[in-house]
Amino acid sequence: MSEPSTQDLPPVLPNGMPAEAARHYRELGLWTGQTHRDLFDSAISGRPERTAVVDRHRSLTYRELGEGMARAAAVFRAAGVGEGSPVVVQLPNSAVFLETVGALFALGAVPVFALPAHGSREVEHFCALADAVAYVGPRRGPRDLLAVADAVREHRGDVAVVTVDERVAQPWAEARVDGDVVDVRDAAMPTTRVSPASLAFLQLSGGTTALPKLIPRTHDDYLYSVRRSVEVCDVRPEDVMLVALPCAHNFTMSSPGILGALHVGATIVMAADPSPTTCLSAIEKHGVTQAALVPPLLLAWLNSPAVARHDLSSLRTLWVGGAKLSDTAARRVGPELGCTLQQVFGMAEGLVNYTRLDDPEDLVVTTQGRPMSEHDELRILAEDGTPVAPGEPGVLHTRGPYTIRQYHRAPEVNARSFSEDGFYCTGDIVRQLPSGHIVVVGRDKDQINRGGEKVAPEAVENELLAHPAVHDVSVVGIPDEALGERICAYLIPRGDHRERMPTAVELRGFLRGRGLSSFAVPDVFEVVSEFPHTGVGKTSKKDQRGMAVPERGPATD
Template sequence: MAEGCEWPTDVVESYRRNGYWTGERLDRIADAAAARTPEKLAVIDDHDQITYAELLQRVDRLAASFSRRGLADRDRVILQLPNRIELITAATALMRIGVVPVYCLGSSRRRELAAISHRALAVALIVDATSEDGDGAQLAADVVAEVDSLKDVITSEEIRSASTIPDPVPSGSSFQSRPTQQIAGPDDVAFLQLSGGTTGTPKLIPRTHDDYLYSVRRSNEVCGLVQDDVFLAVLPAVHNFPMSSPGFLGALMAGGTVVLTESQHPAQVFDLIARCGASIVPLVPPMAHVWANFADMDPAAASKFSSLRLLQVGGAKLVPELARRLVNLVPGAVQQVFGMAEGLVCYTDPDDDIDIIINTQGRPMSPADEIRIVDHHDQPVPEGDSGHLLARGPYTIRGYFNAPDANHRSFTDDGFYRTGDIARIRADGTLVVEGRSKDQIHRGGEKISAEEVEDILLAHPSVDDVVVVAEPDEFLGERSVAVIVAHNEPQHDESALRRASIAEYMRNRGVDAMKVPDRVDLTDSFPVTGVGKISRAQLRTLIREQRSTAK
């Protein structure tokens, strides 16, 4: 199933020989802890809590129920669930029967879910029917109507009852008694994750059991995870960062406790940290900023953080000033994490020199990570200079799923992933991310593809041309600006291009609300170079430069 994205055979052998790939399955990640401490709390969410023994029991029941529903090995299933126990049980149960979950953001709407379903040739959708953003069941029905491969919709309620109500068939007699069923091996794709994206259509990241388990295991070693750790996911747990660096999976592997919350309000989250004794919390910089501001006003904040031993910040650039404030708030606990769902993860160590914690994004976590910093022609830059960051290694993918064209652009011939980040390596071996060459907006905790938003707006009847760029924002980190050349008919009504009208236009087309430009600027024309035609990417760069010098 991993056509076009496999590691070469000799590389596979060396990863196995060196013990990076162990031939285990991701859906067995909690088994060791369940055998050791069956009565220990494994997962707590805003509504419920379960022990390790219950986790395994729920996974078994759900796996049997998915099998009865007709799901089978290598099927792809869209999984759009919030930070609740069902997210973990459903994903694990799908993998148990060889089904490949495709993790989707809760904010994704019809357009995104349909595009992802198409790309994955998904057979079913698992959605939250109790979502506040609208009716999940209706959303799923709309997507099913658009995508031929989709045959089934499963709601979070159904997941809940199938996992808690005892099996109508005696336990274990369903899927386990199908000896003929061939489940793909640990070197095959375990799940698909969404790429941050730079193109008009989503790219899917295939992660294998072997490579992902290594990423989690190595993260646990670097972060020193133990069974006393309490991991709190405030970020959506479908993101790679709270899932695997070391994430909720790391906590389950270590036999710790995972706390999932749907609340992002700092007052509630601060209380939750104190109540559950959270020891590790991953955050994105905009959220860390809100926390730092909130803590300034709450004299009890620092005491609520007394159990925290790792406050991880990653996903976007952490400016030194904020890093310093966080270090003052939780001394000895701040860790920068630079990672990507495609693979490579770098960590600072809380024991590092303060200069490293504040000014760098740490070191690649594995001795087998291969890093290259190159110029436009893929030639290495002089030591210490900044350039394009390329990465290869035992947990960095070799290609996107079902995307030969994207693979040609995103990977070198010898298998390095082009991260799209501009970085340099300091003399002490730490990495500093200086910027990026990819046309992405890092807004809040999410990544938005400029090209995707442009493609949507280009279809607007009042838009002749449009370029979407990022600009700095105090709270979001970056916000998106659509610079639009309006349709040039004299009677044209420009109110159609006010932000509110654009937002409605996008909503009606089933687009995730976070992709609505934060600002819409109208312009008469775009700059063109003497040569005439220029690429979209060049145009974006030109407009970014023009706008920053105009300030």
Template sequence: MTTVDMVAWPEEDAARYRAAGYWRGETYPELLERMAATFGDRVAVVDDDRRLSYRELAEEAGRAARGLRDLGLSAGDRVLVQLPNRAEFLVLWFGLLNLGAIPVHAQPGHRRSEMIHLARLSEAATYVVPDVVAQFDYRELAAEVSAESPWLKHVIVVGDPGTTGFTDYEDVIADPSADPVKNPADASDMALLLLSGGSTGRPKLIPRTHDDYQYNGRVVADVLGYDKDTVYLAALPVAFNYTMNCPGVLGTLERGGKVVLAENPDPGYCFDLIEQEGVTATAINPQLAPLWLEEAAATDVDLSTLRVMQIGSSRLADDVARQMIDGFGCTIVQAFGMSEGLHCVTRLDDPVEIVSTTQGKPVSPDDEVRVVDENDADVPDGEVGELLTKGPYTMCGYYRAPEHNEKSFLDGFYRSGDLVRRLPSGHLIVMGRTKEQIQRGGEKIAAPEVEGHLQAHPGISSVALMPEPDAVLGERTVAFVVPAGPQAPTRADLAAYLAERGLAAYKTPDEVRVLDEMPLTPVGKMDKNVLAALLDGGVE
């Protein structure tokens, strides 16, 4: 299969990664076949309704591949997958890769605005959704997306397809006797597309190959000591790169461990799963940390099997990190990374001071890191600068985004947009962002996107969305609003308005502050430095 719309690694780098054994030339279908042969009847995946062995996972994925082929899908087709933490996610994921099709990891919280954009950008041929989750009907969303995307030929519903004319997932995998699918992929081909929040206000797509993505999960699993006895609890959405492969679901399966898919991250529910399934490892975000800590102090559930808990996706406050270290009888690991590639973790034997104050160091010996000033000159250890990185699992370019790639890379290094301090030990301390992107509770919010929607509100003359530090969320959002009339819209008004426009709920501003006029720079641009100062000192 020919890979298109993906920027490849320079051949010199690719040859070095192969020679080092990072890239093994194995596709995910080949990996699944090997896992089924090696681990057979060992339990691979558990959700609230099902338990699948490695052999059963491979068999169902094969049936899914055949059913998708018979539906008309072929190698290279992009497929939007917007499913919660259910075994069907992994069955379909491996089934798509068996076929050579490319899953696009959509998040359960995305709504019309995000999904229409992703459908158009990826030119997806198929869209996979559940029926109803948490009282939200994804079939209605899929109908809206279908109406706006001419490439979308099929919608597959896991659950009741209703009267929509959509395809029932059970029909896709119904025929176990159909001719098997021959995997057409090469390990250097694009395997999947992940999402990245962007300062332009639109999610970008991140191509990952079989080679680099397998190494990503494998090297993090090495550092964190995952093995065949690992039982990993996927508490966060499995579509997140963090949950899927850092080392997450795929890193656990590659070792022969067991993956437990949690329906939601509620600590009471998750703690019961830890006791029932003997969970040894999990990963949460800073937003959940205080909630899990409070529950741990009050529960009588047995958590003694838990050995490693990663906390990442945004910066964890130092004091909360210390509380987590003291409050859980397991090793706390701080994590920092990006769907574009680089992943950092504190080590299992790092001292408490390092674990509580840093966000870890790169997992691969060939992760290259630069910390630069505004002129792209390297700064000494200890000074703040922008993080640039390249390596055997960091992409070389966004999918179908040449204009972004021009700005996002310097001499082969990816510009992360993160401001960090690097210690002599290599550990990084995340200081903030250079881009107009807000990290709220593990979700990335592009301020220009939300501002664009709010600016269209009839009651708003001018608006700016700003981040404010928050002990629980990492950052919360504050909308500075100049009203168009005598009465400014309230937060509840904006929440309803953004929902009507199809934005995810987490993009609603946490607070609205009213201004008489918007501060401007001498050239007439919005002066966000003044707004930042207002946040520090309050609005009169």
């Protein structure tokens, strides 16, 4: 492990934290100098014959994971990847994902985590904003995902395209760099070592801007978050962790997630999809002890007949986050799944709250937890920036040892999102109980939270406005019991299309063809003649959200 030192600290770290704050967290022992490479190396050397990861096609011990990382590193070197090189990673849940990330950390490179659902427009944006030198994606899979690699080849000639097939026994021996196979027979692990204060990776943030922002995380800040999550969630070396959500999601990575499992040398089981049929079978087959879900998936599990068909007795803890969980669903977890629920309320920018394993049931089912670190600082403020009275709702602002103080290359957004003294304005409206537990009330922005995925209405509106039949569009979130919010697009047709608007299926196909993320495609399309307006003539999204579920128009399925 790297030794923490004040000598390797720039005046401002990549995450926006000043050196003074970084020194403080090191003096407290929160930042230990561990890097992500150290995390992988420790797991591989500490438990070489323990099963590290299992997917549909392969099962790797930690020793075999290290060997796969060395082969993957050889492929990335051939693609021009070296220390500090940003690489956009867009892979399905698989052992290959773990080999890829481990190899990039071993090279000192900087992964940029894209989700499989992101379209070509977003991935090209990530490549440009991060100055990526390479993109890695699957060689086989859904047509939309494969189309992203084609778009990068066509529009980003400065980005090497690496494709790999996670379904074969030797994926790195058959990987391609711009169409060519790389010789990995004598691959060796890179010797690169980087500063724990350096940029470790770029995560993605949802928001009300048209495209996701990039979140810079350092090794020191993020791995403190992982270690603290492991402690709060009681992750043990003998545990088997099911990964049902996308690997690259911040929740899946670190709360306590994949990196938490690596920290203790546990086993990771990659689910090909999050369906009850797949996941409940995997729990029984592999003796899964923990899993993480968003509320819609939890409801799917709870309501599935498969629950009665599988032995779930190994399952000890279920982490649920990404969107607010209803009290009713929360109360069903223990009796119906036979495990302990931990609610999680966090953000890729930093702050993570958990209910505790020994919390009274009422706190577990009615709150979204309390900050996991005693060093997390919270302010709950009214619209005028003054603190609210205890227990009253307000906008949550936070600062701490693992919360960023700036986005990557986004000065205008930074000016709005961070205070001069380093507090991040989350945009979440919450109230805090005397126990410190948080109850999430809503959002202070137009951002839509669809089943844990954050969607910016502006991004969807811009794409729909490109359709020749659409004169104007307003996209809002409408309440949904399972998803938290569904996406509703109100459409005003162009004059010559009023009699024949496209169907919902046609509109969805149009949006996917333009590279929009699958989770950002509206669930409901409603044709209207006009929008409600505010007193100054602006479209009143508040009125649109407050309407009852609209009558189905010709653009609705």
